[in-house]
Amino acid sequence: MKHLKRSLALAFLSLSIFLLSSCNKDNTTLIENLNLDHELEFGGVYFGITIDDFNSKGFDYGDSISLEFSNGYKILDLPYYNGYYVDAGESLLVGYPGYEYIKLAINYGDDYWDIIGLNDNDTASIKLNEKAKYKDIQDTMNIQYKDDRTLYDSDIMFANYRSLNNIGNIKDNILFRSASPCDNKHNRAHYVDTLIENDNVNFIMNLADTKEKIEGYIQKEDFNSPYFLSLYRKNSILFTASNDEKIIPLAMNMNYKSDEFRNKVSLGFRQFLEIDGPYLIHCQEGKDRTGFVCIVIEALCGATYKEIVDDYMLTYYNYYRITEESDPLRYRIIKERNVDTMLRFLVGDDEIKLDEVDFSPYIKTYLINGGMTNNEVETLIRILSN
Numbered sequence: 001m002k003h004l005k006r007s008l009a010l011a012f013l014s015l016s017i018f019l020l021s022s023c024n025k026d027n028t029t030l031i032e033n034l035n036l037d038h039e040l041e042f043g044g045v046y047f048g049i050t051i052d053d054f055n056s057k058g059f060d061y062g063d064s065i066s067l068e069f070s071n072g073y074k075i076l077d078l079p080y081y082n083g084y085y086v087d088a089g090e091s092l093l094v095g096y097p098g099y100e101y102i103k104l105a106i107n108y109g110d111d112y113w114d115i116i117g118l119n120d121n122d123t124a125s126i127k128l129n130e131k132a133k134y135k136d137i138q139d140t141m142n143i144q145y146k147d148d149r150t151l152y153d154s155d156i157m158f159a160n161y162r163s164l165n166n167i168g169n170i171k172d173n174i175l176f177r178s179a180s181p182c183d184n185k186h187n188r189a190h191y192v193d194t195l196i197e198n199d200n201v202n203f204i205m206n207l208a209d210t211k212e213k214i215e216g217y218i219q220k221e222d223f224n225s226p227y228f229l230s231l232y233r234k235n236s237i238l239f240t241a242s243n244d245e246k247i248i249p250l251a252m253n254m255n256y257k258s259d260e261f262r263n264k265v266s267l268g269f270r271q272f273l274e275i276d277g278p279y280l281i282h283c284q285e286g287k288d289r290t291g292f293v294c295i296v297i298e299a300l301c302g303a304t305y306k307e308i309v310d311d312y313m314l315t316y317y318n319y320y321r322i323t324e325e326s327d328p329l330r331y332r333i334i335k336e337r338n339v340d341t342m343l344r345f346l347v348g349d350d351e352i353k354l355d356e357v358d359f360s361p362y363i364k365t366y367l368i369n370g371g372m373t374n375n376e377v378e379t380l381i382r383i384l385s386n
């Protein structure tokens with residue numbers, strides 16, 4: 001997780017002075033004057049209190065909370081979850097496992113920092129609005145995965161790695177997806193690295209990182225991705241050059257409905273025309289950003305609705321063991337909130353019957369609107385398809 005901009009010493013001093021997390025005179029759980037930090041990768045607001053500390057003050061997953069910022073902005077009823085258990089475009093306070101701080105965010109939406117108009121000097125107060133108001137949703141959707149390889153059946157499952165073979169018209173062993181081969185936050189990078197070397201991946205569409213982040217991963221003691229490093233050093237890892245010839249990563253956020261996201265998708269796929277495959281698409285977990293981008297390329301190459309759903313939901317089997325047979329409720333909710341919502345966005349029709357759609361023409365329009373030419377899109381199809 002991105003560190004808070006203020007030093008740890010100042011954050012500790014601020015919390016020591018201002019955190020009033022007991023019961024006030026109205027017997028209401030309240031924390032005041034929290035420092036804030038702009039979470040840039042996904043777009044959101046970190047609060048200067050860890051998840052563990054926040055929960056120890058009397059807040060539980062499934063509670064309704066209210067927020068008040070020092071600039072006057074208020075949110076009066078917000079669910080607090082340990083995952084993104086709201087529909088796309090809806091707000092939540094999240095204590096996501098593996099991250100240190102609680103965060104205000106819009107699921108697959110715009111950046112709350114900009115919406116609120118915050119600056120580095122602003123603070124916020126958090127108040128319990130209603131105990132356990134969203135507990136049913138929290139209990140139903142509470143899913144977490146482990147970063148211990150021994151708990152998984154194979155390296156492939158642990159790495160959330162697979163080829164997109166036989167999805168639509170995609171050629172065998174031309175296009176792969178996975179968790180990150182360079183960011184070892186979840187202990188998966190080395191496993192991905194070994195798998196992409198075995199499959200001779202020649203180009204990586206990195207959706208998550210900046211050049212500075214990649215350089216940071218390389219300097220860490222646990223970095224053990226030599227094949228990734230060889231591709232990176234010969235400039236096969238990222239996508240395009242600016243006027244001064246510097247390599248620029250995509251560094252995409254989670255808002256797949258934004259023009260910026262669409263333009264970066266098109267930018268990334270345009271580079272497939274310049275470098276031979278096989279190709280890899282990844283973000284950090286290979287789940288959300290990768291999930292959407294793979295939907296785009298699968299749909300472009302003639303995949304059916306069932307093929308798209310099956311590939312998307314395989315990630316939830318790899319991480320959480322969720323299948324339609326073993327956990328039909330969670331399976332249906334994830335499919336409807338994620339896959340169906342994404343496809344309806346790409347088609348531009350909230351009522352359309354997805355199992356009757358030829359998605360390819362809609363994806364061509366999406367990529368052309370993102371900056372590709374019609375000829376480039378047709379060439380991309382020829383490169384990837386039988």
